[in-house]
Amino acid sequence: MVPVSATDDLSPADLPRPDRAAELRAALLAADFTADGLLDLLGAPAYAALARSETVPAERATRWPPGGAPPALATLTRLFLLQHAVPRAHAEAVLPLAACLADGWLRQDGDAVRAVVDVRPYGGPAGQDWWIVSDLGCAVGGAAGARRAAAAAGTADAAGAADAAGADLVLGVGGASTTLAGLTVPLDGGRVLDLGTGSGIQALHAGARADSVTATDVNPRALACARLTLALSGAPAADLRAGSLYEPVAGERYDLIVSNPPFVISPGARLTYRDGGMAGDELCRTLVRGAADHLADGGYCQLLANWQHVEDEDWRERVADWVPPGCDAWIVQREVQDVTQYAELWLRDAGDHAEEAGGTPMRAQRAMGDYAARYDAWLDAFAATRTTAVGFGWITLRRTGAAEPAVTVEDWPHPVEQPLGDAVAEHFARQDFLRRTDDAALLATTFRLADDVVQEQVGRPGEEDPEHVVLRRQRGMRRATRADTVAAGFAGACDGTLPAGVILDAVAQVLGEDPAVLRERTPGVVRLLVEQGFLAPAPPGGAG
Ligand SMILES: C[S@@+](CC[C@H](N)C(=O)[O-])C[C@H]1O[C@@H](n2cnc3c(N)ncnc32)[C@H](O)[C@@H]1O
Numbered sequence: 001m002v003p004v005s006a007t008d009d010l011s012p013a014d015l016p017r018p019d020r021a022a023e024l025r026a027a028l029l030a031a032d033f034t035a036d037g038l039l040d041l042l043g044a045p046a047y048a049a050l051a052r053s054e055t056v057p058a059e060r061a062t063r064w065p066p067g068g069a070p071p072a073l074a075t076l077t078r079l080f081l082l083q084h085a086v087p088r089a090h091a092e093a094v095l096p097l098a099a100c101l102a103d104g105w106l107r108q109d110g111d112a113v114r115a116v117v118d119v120r121p122y123g124g125p126a127g128q129d130w131w132i133v134s135d136l137g138c139a140v141g142g143a144a145g146a147r148r149a150a151a152a153a154g155t156a157d158a159a160g161a162a163d164a165a166g167a168d169l170v171l172g173v174g175g176a177s178t179t180l181a182g183l184t185v186p187l188d189g190g191r192v193l194d195l196g197t198g199s200g201i202q203a204l205h206a207g208a209r210a211d212s213v214t215a216t217d218v219n220p221r222a223l224a225c226a227r228l229t230l231a232l233s234g235a236p237a238a239d240l241r242a243g244s245l246y247e248p249v250a251g252e253r254y255d256l257i258v259s260n261p262p263f264v265i266s267p268g269a270r271l272t273y274r275d276g277g278m279a280g281d282e283l284c285r286t287l288v289r290g291a292a293d294h295l296a297d298g299g300y301c302q303l304l305a306n307w308q309h310v311e312d313e314d315w316r317e318r319v320a321d322w323v324p325p326g327c328d329a330w331i332v333q334r335e336v337q338d339v340t341q342y343a344e345l346w347l348r349d350a351g352d353h354a355e356e357a358g359g360t361p362m363r364a365q366r367a368m369g370d371y372a373a374r375y376d377a378w379l380d381a382f383a384a385t386r387t388t389a390v391g392f393g394w395i396t397l398r399r400t401g402a403a404e405p406a407v408t409v410e411d412w413p414h415p416v417e418q419p420l421g422d423a424v425a426e427h428f429a430r431q432d433f434l435r436r437t438d439d440a441a442l443l444a445t446t447f448r449l450a451d452d453v454v455q456e457q458v459g460r461p462g463e464e465d466p467e468h469v470v471l472r473r474q475r476g477m478r479r480a481t482r483a484d485t486v487a488a489g490f491a492g493a494c495d496g497t498l499p500a501g502v503i504l505d506a507v508a509q510v511l512g513e514d515p516a517v518l519r520e521r522t523p524g525v526v527r528l529l530v531e532q533g534f535l536a537p538a539p540p541g542g543a544g
Helices: 021-030 035-042 044-051 056-061 072-081 088-092 097-103 143-153 158-168 175-183 201-207 220-232 282-294 315-320 339-349 361-384 421-436 439-443 485-493 500-511 515-521 523-531
Strands: 002-004 106-109 112-115 118-123 129-134 191-195 212-217 239-242 254-259 295-310 327-338 387-399 407-411 446-449 453-458 468-473 480-483 495-499 535-537
Touching (some): 021 097, 129 220, 175 201, 175 421, 201 220, 201 254, 212 220, 254 282, 282 295, 295 421, 315 327, 315 387, 339 361, 387 421, 453 485, 468 485, 485 523, 495 500
Antiparallel strands (some): 002 239, 106 112, 295 387, 453 468, 468 480
């Protein structure tokens, strides 16, 4: 373990020093270089396009006539987001230029200046103005973006840039980063570990609520970027530690561990931000397995992961098998890609895709050959492990110490409502309730139907009775479940006034069924409705 405190020199020569980050922040705020300011300047379509790495609309929105002085916000957008050389005088009108040059945020390029890192406005959940620092071209895309940025800046040729900048690139905020941030249980206080901090985005979120944040990364450049992100955003400093996986936090426990790890299942360890360097999905397995030793009682571990779908093996069993003893788990598969789609996605991310290779015909031909060879090697590695597809999803563990932990593994590719942090915490609270409530106690409990539940009737138009009824939640995971007449009637009557058993007796009477049989048969359905949040135990005091 290499602990890195705020006083250590954590400034690789190619990255800025954070000493005067507060001065820079003041200038960015004064120019309204914030998420809201940018949205106003660019308009929603160009703003959204930028988040997809498409810069043309933002280029158009920030052009100004030659000779005129551009607005401060346009200058900063062109400098830090579009990564253009900006006339020195324009930069000087907006930024503490001498300090920015001396501290390495900017570099001189003839009569102009250029950004050394990507500095991207990011709106925090409580309206905070934050900025994320990452490598140029990596704010949204991976190494492919760095390749384009280096070629555009003339610091490397298009084909060589990714490998030259290479292995230790630091990514900005991608879809995975914001997914994890939205999923994170909103603890108040406590100790948080952000494992594989990268740009520091998870540490930034955590720092807004936690008592302390430890952020680790195997890449020292990532730790430097995380420190810059936190300093520039005016967030509390994190305890930054270099090292792999749990190595930097041996013997320590946390109330929350978050990790968007390098989960890509790839043949070889080419790009540190995504290739874990362990075979198959072993890195994710190791993280999940090891979490129990680093979680405080009741603590959560939340991570994004990829897992193999192996011939003649149920992926659910594979991933459930990773869960350490004493932890409840909720594993959600969001997407599955076959091995060809998967290899193409990540070859494109690295800038290996044939379309990415510009330059001379000979270079293009060589790049096509490299692409084919890399693609082939990827498929070889999948074939050798009988992997047919790769699942992507979320894993949340909660250390309960329960002898019989609740492990839920499910496929849920449908749209959800982010942020989901509260819904995640509620899921685990419901598991606690179900574990301590036997069937007799369940029937004696008073439930309330969640406010966001609607009923859909499915059947042929004009038919008197529906083929079936679906109960659907509008919030959170936006769950849907088929319900028979008993379940739908029962759920509809749960208004927090009568115990479940009494409602079932009434439903039995209406349907002409034997109440004893219904009481015997129904607890499983009630459990499912509770587990998925359709029903919640009502607080004492009735419907009120
Ligand atoms: C996908 S990035 C995530 C960055 C950031 N936390 C986010 O949410 O956007 C994965 C990070 O894990 C780091 N990493 C790679 N291998 C690691 C390892 N063995 N141990 C710890 N961190 C590692 C990479 O350097 C990279 O910063």
